[in-house]
Amino acid sequence: xxxxxxxRQSEGAQRKVTRxxxxxxxxxxxxxVSAASYRLLAPGHGRLSSANWSERLISINxxxxxxxVEAMKQETLAWTLRYKLGLTGTKLGCDRAECGAxxxxxxxxxxxxxxxxxxxxxxxxxxxxxxxxxxxxxxxPVQQAVVDQQGFQCAFCMxxxxxxxxxxLKQNPNPTRAELAHGISGNxxxxxxxxxxxxxxxxxxxxTRNGFPAERxx
Amino acid sequence: xxxIRDVMPAFELLQPGSAADAQRLxxxxxxxxxVMAGGMDxxxxxxxxxxxxxxxxxxxxxxxxxxxxxxSDGVEIGAMTTLTEIxxxxxxxxxxxxxxxxxxxxxxxxxxxxxxLGGNVSQDVRCWYYRGGWPCYRAGGNICxxxxxxxxNREHAIFGGDRCIAVHPSDSVPALIALDAKFVVQSxxxxxxxxxxxxxxxxxxxxxxxxxxxxxxxxxxxxxxxTFAGARFYxxxxxxxxxxxxxxxxVASAMKLSGNNIDQIRIAVNAVSPRPMRLKNVExxxxxxxxxxxxxxxxxxxxxxxxxxxxxxxxxxxxxRNLVKRSITGVREATWTS
Numbered sequence: 001x002x003x004x005x006x007x008r009q010s011e012g013a014q015r016k017v018t019r020x021x022x023x024x025x026x027x028x029x030x031x032x033v034s035a036a037s038y039r040l041l042a043p044g045h046g047r048l049s050s051a052n053w054s055e056r057l058i059s060i061n062x063x064x065x066x067x068x069v070e071a072m073k074q075e076t077l078a079w080t081l082r083y084k085l086g087l088t089g090t091k092l093g094c095d096r097a098e099c100g101a102x103x104x105x106x107x108x109x110x111x112x113x114x115x116x117x118x119x120x121x122x123x124x125x126x127x128x129x130x131x132x133x134x135x136x137x138x139x140x141p142v143q144q145a146v147v148d149q150q151g152f153q154c155a156f157c158m159x160x161x162x163x164x165x166x167x168x169l170k171q172n173p174n175p176t177r178a179e180l181a182h183g184i185s186g187n188x189x190x191x192x193x194x195x196x197x198x199x200x201x202x203x204x205x206x207x208t209r210n211g212f213p214a215e216r217x218x
Numbered sequence: 219x220x221x222i223r224d225v226m227p228a229f230e231l232l233q234p235g236s237a238a239d240a241q242r243l244x245x246x247x248x249x250x251x252x253v254m255a256g257g258m259d260x261x262x263x264x265x266x267x268x269x270x271x272x273x274x275x276x277x278x279x280x281x282x283x284x285x286x287x288x289x290s291d292g293v294e295i296g297a298m299t300t301l302t303e304i305x306x307x308x309x310x311x312x313x314x315x316x317x318x319x320x321x322x323x324x325x326x327x328x329x330x331x332x333x334x335l336g337g338n339v340s341q342d343v344r345c346w347y348y349r350g351g352w353p354c355y356r357a358g359g360n361i362c363x364x365x366x367x368x369x370x371n372r373e374h375a376i377f378g379g380d381r382c383i384a385v386h387p388s389d390s391v392p393a394l395i396a397l398d399a400k401f402v403v404q405s406x407x408x409x410x411x412x413x414x415x416x417x418x419x420x421x422x423x424x425x426x427x428x429x430x431x432x433x434x435x436x437x438x439x440x441x442x443x444x445t446f447a448g449a450r451f452y453x454x455x456x457x458x459x460x461x462x463x464x465x466x467x468x469v470a471s472a473m474k475l476s477g478n479n480i481d482q483i484r485i486a487v488n489a490v491s492p493r494p495m496r497l498k499n500v501e502x503x504x505x506x507x508x509x510x511x512x513x514x515x516x517x518x519x520x521x522x523x524x525x526x527x528x529x530x531x532x533x534x535x536x537x538x539r540n541l542v543k544r545s546i547t548g549v550r551e552a553t554w555t556s
Binding site: 094116 | 221
């Protein structure tokens with residue numbers, strides 16, 4: 001078993017690839033394979049003209065960039081974001097518009113991306129959790145507030161909650177706690193961490209209005 | 219049934235840019251076409267593989283069906299106007315508050331951001347046997363799974379059941395009936411304008427259809443006359459959770475008073491019957507009487523006459539009595555409307 005000879009060496013090799021990079025790599029590879037297989041295996045492909053095929057290669061504006069993507073007609077935005085574009089920060093919980101984990105902004109308004117067809121957002125601006133931080137890596141005020149307040153337990157629902165909050169604050173930048181609770185009531189947390197989540201989001205509202213303390217940025 | 223998380227089965231997606239094009243596409247594709255507005259009802263059917271349309275006509279690109287227009291006699295709301303837009307619209311909040319309140323209590327913020335008024339009034343019933351793909355009467359079969367000694371029918375009808383006992387689940391419809399709204403339907407033959415309450419079909423007339431829309435029909439707008447503009451309104455929705463849930467029951471009323479006497483009134487209740495229910499007999503009985511708790515009491519008792527409870531929904535009878543009473547006296551327990 002030559003691969004067992006030097007465990008330190010193989011451990012070192014593993015460390016060079018982080019879990020996140022590995023997952024993204026698998027998705028990128030999968031996208032290539034699956035894009036090819038959809039061409040070959042899609043039901044009734046024989047009937048479709050080449051015009052139909054070019055229609056499936058669409059351009060959508062995600063986080064300020066035009067992204068070319070081959071999307072099936074019946075594909076949901078959550079699916080495209082996660083499995084075609086590698087934006088895995090958007091989570092799929094229920095896939096039935098009942099949990100909020102997949103919340104993204106369409107033209108700054110929160111939507112469940114599990115319940116939006118990718119082909120219907122070609123003229124819209126899609127913002128996901130990956131698009132909130134500034135280009136230099138500085139976190140969005142609501143993200144920074146979550147870090148500072150340690151608002152989440154398992155945090156599977158976190159990106160949905162943050163996107164719902166960012167969208168709500170655009171309508172009402174100075175909410176009461178009850179208003180904010182109502183505004184982001186379309187998101188569920190299975191850890192039942194709502195009180196701490198609301199603490200974070202109220203802090204995020206404050207950071208969004210007033211900027212966040214400089215010492216925390218370091 | 220298990221929740222399937224794979225991609226939906228393939229369909230042809232048609233994305234017209236005008237109402238006329240949309241109507242033509244529906245005409246051309248007939249039974250094979252499925253109309254999608256916001257999609258909040260459609261996706262459940264498609265993802266669960268219960269309905270498998272060959273063609274999906276997506277109305278999201280039809281801008282002319284969007285928006286609220288103030289007309290010489292009231293307002294006209296495009297069928298593709300989202301519930302959030304309606305809830306926040308100044309004219310609707312000012313003069314037709316019962317509708318603003320009703321749509322603000324629908325489902326969750328994200329669903330209201332995407333769900334449309336046309337979709338909300340056209341949505342199908344929520345009976346889980348039917349939704350789960352069981353071959354019940356409404357699905358074209360010959361049995362009702364809910365109306366048995368062990369059927370789970372806590373949410374089902376106390377009025378108007380005929381083989382099917384599923385209830386109509388919309389929150390906006392009772393408000394629209396109270397406002398005497400008209401639905402505008404386009405077809406190849408032209409435009410039809412239908413009273414809100416006549417848009418719906420009970421199981422005794424056609425058990426597999428919830429409304430009068432036929433293949434080739436497109437609901438384009440909802441017109442609210444100024445009859446009840448600025449009148450005294452009441453809306454209340456009772457549900458298990460404050461978010462997402464469909465009503466266990468809701469009530470809407472619009473009332474014009476002279477002094478404290480009721481001059482004109484319309485009351486509608488939903489989630490009690492397969493059709494949204496306008497309470498004409500109650501309206502007739504309270505007209506001319508003072509809007510007092512005594513009148514409300516009488517109205518509530520009258521409203522529940524003839525109600526038939528099922529195994530698990532007898533609670534709906536006192537609930538309806540009290541909601542109808544409140545719709546006249548205006549007394550309200552706390553609801554979440556911040």
